[in-house]
Amino acid sequence: MAQGTEFADLQDELEGIFGPGDPQSVRTVGPIIGAELIRTSAILIIIGELFLLGYLWMRFGFRFGTAAIVALLHDVILVVGTFAILGFFFNVEFDALFVTALLTIIAFSVHDTIVVFDRIRENRIRHAGESFGAIVNHSILQTMSRSIITAITVAVTLGALVLLGPPTIRTFGLALLLGVVSGTYSSIFNAAQILVAWNDWDARRRSRSGVAKPVRSASR
Known part of the structure; x- marks a missing residue:
C-alpha cells in the first residue's frame, strides 16, 4: 500500500513537471526482493x-582445477567489489542483468584459462626435459597474443555498449568489460602462477622427504 502511494505521488509530481503521461512499466525493488536476488545469485554462482x-x-x-577456480573467484570478487563501490558512491544497481554478466564472466574466464592449461599440457610432452616453470612460461608466451587479441576485440564492443548503449544495459556492459579484463590477466598471472608456486612447494616438500614427483595433469 505504501509503495502504491509513493508511486502515485511520484507520478503526480512528474506529470506536474512534464505533463500527462502513460507509464509503460513499473518495477519496484524492495529489501525482500533485493535479498532474494542476492541469495539466488550466490546459489547460481x-x-x-x-x-x-x-x-x-x-x-x-x-591442481589445475583448483588453480582455475581460484582465478575465477578472483574475477567474480573483483567485479562484485567494484560494483559495491560504485553502488555506494553512484547508486549503481545490482539487478538480474548484473547476475547474467557474472555468469558470462565466469564462462569467459574459464575458457581463457583452459586455453592456457591445454597448452601447458601439450608442452609438458614437447619439453619433457625442462622445468615446470619454464614449460608454463613457454605456454603463456604462445597463448598470450591470442588472449590479448580476443580481449581487445570484446572490450572494444563492450566499451561502445557502455558509452553509447541505453542506460538500462550500461551496467551489464560495464560488468562484462571489467570481467573480460580481469579474466584475461587472471588466466596468465593468477591461474598459471598458482600452478608454478604449488609445483615448487610440492617439489621442495618431496625433496625433503626423499621423494621427487612432479605435477601431473590428466591425459586426453
Whole structure:
C-alpha cells in the first residue's frame, strides 16, 4: 500500500513537471526482493563454480582445477567489489542483468584459462626435459597474443555498449568489460602462477622427504 502511494505521488509530481503521461512499466525493488536476488545469485554462482571445478578436475587434474577456480573467484570478487563501490558512491544497481554478466564472466574466464592449461599440457610432452616453470612460461608466451587479441576485440564492443548503449544495459556492459579484463590477466598471472608456486612447494616438500614427483595433469 505504501509503495502504491509513493508511486502515485511520484507520478503526480512528474506529470506536474512534464505533463500527462502513460507509464509503460513499473518495477519496484524492495529489501525482500533485493535479498532474494542476492541469495539466488550466490546459489547460481556456487553451482556454476562446482560444475566447472568438476569438469576441470576431470580434464586437467586436481591442481589445475583448483588453480582455475581460484582465478575465477578472483574475477567474480573483483567485479562484485567494484560494483559495491560504485553502488555506494553512484547508486549503481545490482539487478538480474548484473547476475547474467557474472555468469558470462565466469564462462569467459574459464575458457581463457583452459586455453592456457591445454597448452601447458601439450608442452609438458614437447619439453619433457625442462622445468615446470619454464614449460608454463613457454605456454603463456604462445597463448598470450591470442588472449590479448580476443580481449581487445570484446572490450572494444563492450566499451561502445557502455558509452553509447541505453542506460538500462550500461551496467551489464560495464560488468562484462571489467570481467573480460580481469579474466584475461587472471588466466596468465593468477591461474598459471598458482600452478608454478604449488609445483615448487610440492617439489621442495618431496625433496625433503626423499621423494621427487612432479605435477601431473590428466591425459586426453
